[in-house]
Amino acid sequence: MSKVLADDQGINEQQMVELSQQGDAASFRHLYRRYQQRVRSTLYQLCGQQMLDDLVQDVFLRVWKGLPKLKNSSYFSTWLYRITWNVAQDQRKKYGQMSQFQTDIAPDETIKYIDSKSVEMPNLLHLHYQDLVARGLQSLSLEQRAVLVLHDLEDLPQKEVAEILNIPVGTVKSRLFNGHTAMRKFLQQEGEII
Amino acid sequence: MKNLNDPKLSEFLRKHKPAPPRESDNFEQKLFNLLEQEPQFKSPKSANKLILLGAIATGFMLIVGGAYFLKPSSQIAENNPEIEEFLVNSWDGTIKGTYINHETTPEGEWLMLTNYQEK
Numbered sequence: 470m471s472k473v474l475a476d477d478q479g480i481n482e483q484q485m486v487e488l489s490q491q492g493d494a495a496s497f498r499h500l501y502r503r504y505q506q507r508v509r510s511t512l513y514q515l516c517g518q519q520m521l522d523d524l525v526q527d528v529f530l531r532v533w534k535g536l537p538k539l540k541n542s543s544y545f546s547t548w549l550y551r552i553t554w555n556v557a558q559d560q561r562k563k564y565g566q567m568s569q570f571q572t573d574i575a576p577d578e579t580i581k582y583i584d585s586k587s588v589e590m591p592n593l594l595h596l597h598y599q600d601l602v603a604r605g606l607q608s609l610s611l612e613q614r615a616v617l618v619l620h621d622l623e624d625l626p627q628k629e630v631a632e633i634l635n636i637p638v639g640t641v642k643s644r645l646f647n648g649h650t651a652m653r654k655f656l657q658q659e660g661e662i663i
Numbered sequence: 664m665k666n667l668n669d670p671k672l673s674e675f676l677r678k679h680k681p682a683p684p685r686e687s688d689n690f691e692q693k694l695f696n697l698l699e700q701e702p703q704f705k706s707p708k709s710a711n712k713l714i715l716l717g718a719i720a721t722g723f724m725l726i727v728g729g730a731y732f733l734k735p736s737s738q739i740a741e742n743n744p745e746i747e748e749f750l751v752n753s754w755d756g757t758i759k760g761t762y763i764n765h766e767t768t769p770e771g772e773w774l775m776l777t778n779y780q781e782k
Contacts, residue, residue, distance in 0.1 A: 490703075492703055494698060494699065498695065499752075501694070502691075505686075505691075508683075509686065512679050512683075513681065513683035514681065516682075521683060522687050526694055529694055529698075530697060530701060533701060533703065534701055534702075534703060534704055535703075536703060537703050537704050538704055578682060578732050595679060598678075598679035599680070599682065601679070602675075602679045602680065602779070606681075621672075621676040621677055621736040622676055622677055622680045627673050639771060645668070649673075652676070653669070656751055661674050661692075662672055
């Protein structure tokens with residue numbers, strides 16, 4: 470992930486973070502616009518669509534309040550994902566120690582009734598696969614799901630995933646392996662061979 | 664060593680990542696209205712400065728307080744004139760009626776004592 474990206478005003482990300490640390494809301498708005506989709510997507514994969522707006526809001530409020538404590542501004546994205554993960558965990562605690570959320574990650578309820586072999590339109594096939602991925606993710610534990618979401622869906626390297634989740638890289642590897650195995654099994658049960 | 668990565672599956676998952684629903688209307692504006700009411704935590708630098716200033720102030724108070732409390736009590740010194748007067752009076756009381764020749768030499772005192780014994 471690029472950490473130094475020039476924005477419209479020619480200010481790089483580190484400068485935006487430093488300005489935000491000094492209470493500059495305009496700079497923080499740039500950071501919000503850059504990251505809000507990733508945060509939203511990650512929370513959606515982890516917690517589902519219920520209270521999604523509230524969770525996104527919680528993340529950015531925590532980020533805003535805690536920004537002055539961030540010592541190294543170049544770690545902003547990792548720190549942001551860690552806060553996102555903390556918010557997801559807090560949400561799980563709030564709704565009890567469930568290994569699976571009622572994530573209701575279904576792009577469209579009608580997709581459930583579409584037979585994959587009869588789907589010919591590419592967009593519908595894509596929606597079908599999205600539904601499969603969503604249901605496959607729901608079948609995993611939150612810990613395994615977090616690793617798959619950050620590594621596979623958000624395209625983050627294993628080392629960064631380890632930093633975000635505050636676990637050793639070896640644990641990331643093992644969760645990734647077990648998550649992939651479970652996901653392949655799920656897809657095979659659904660008649661999909663990758 | 665067994666390859667733990669599954670690039671084909673990773674690519675499939677990335678390609679078909681479930682898309683989150685759109686945010687509610689004016690979400691960004693509502694968020695930033697909230698942010699304006701939320702003060703940021705103090706920066707570590709400011710906190711360190713405060714801690715340093717606090718430590719200096721505490722150290723100063725301890726030095727000043729210690730010097731005040733460890734100073735020997737001035738009670739005796741304050742009553743000095745009374746004590747002196749008491750001592751003088753006591754001394755005068757003990758020698759009252761006794762003749763003292765302040766100009767006598769030790770030899771003279773000896774002679775006086777012998778004269779007394781002869782009586």
